[in-house]
Amino acid sequence: MIHKLADVQSLNIGKGTNVWQFCIVLPNALIGDNCNICSHCLIENDVAVGNNVTVKSGVQLWDGIKLENDVFIGPNVTFTNDKTPRSKQYPNEFLKTLVKQGASIGANATILPGITIGEFAMIGAGAVVTKDVKAHSLVVGNPAKEVIK
Template identity: 40%
Template structure:
């Protein structure tokens, strides 16, 4: 940690491990059992390794022992972010200002979580994913590699809207298969599966599973046409099936 720069009023609790060539902004709080690898930048007023609190009526948050928060090398964490204990973040990730990532979430290499976005607990996010400004990813969702989630997209996981004990048996967020793209302000209902390389148009509401490599739009979302070949993920210059 000798080569790491620390801003004013930064707190690093006993047990935290910080690699070489890191930069910590002002008023940063790093809780114990946080592991920050080399060449990581953390913006002002960010909290790393926070434990979850639980409301009396919460059905998706549990208080339990959690592993350390791990932030992979060469990552950047913006200002006023909160990243919880039990998150595993890969290398070369970027987290925008004011974003929140909850416990028991995994983030793959080179993934972007945009400004003000929220990724709730128990979510799996692959590599090279883009979650843009203000998007909401609910608990127990799955986002595979190379997916794109536009601003203000909303994932949901509770078909019972908070009523009955039966709902607790069925919590499930959406699943996005590799290369799926979701347009701005779209809403995905609980448990839906978006096929590989599928596109959901802006403002759509997805109520059922969608087939791969097709474009859907509307409320509810309906088939429009096939995704053009030049837009498929394997046609993109940054795609690397060897990764």
């Protein structure tokens, strides 16, 4: 189901996926089956979203972001793809961010570019993730630090 108030330019949307109102999905984005893309989201071209992924409201998935299967992205999570952003100055290639299978990112967390979040990791709400996160770990705070292995 693609809401009539969404601007979905991609033909690569899996079956059973819902894209809600006021979303923009650019032409080369890949979105798997049974996903839920909530309202007010932006998904750029060089983005891959696996199956059974939830992206809550207010999230932007910039070029270079990959979400594997069964990932949860909480409301207003902020991804970045450029470590040294400047107006009208773009890198030759954006850094790649990978969120591995089953990982969950809490509301309002910030994910710096070039990070890998391991399988089934949990990122606490409001955390600022500045480095890779190990599989099955819980990180919280600013900067995010592991609290459970």
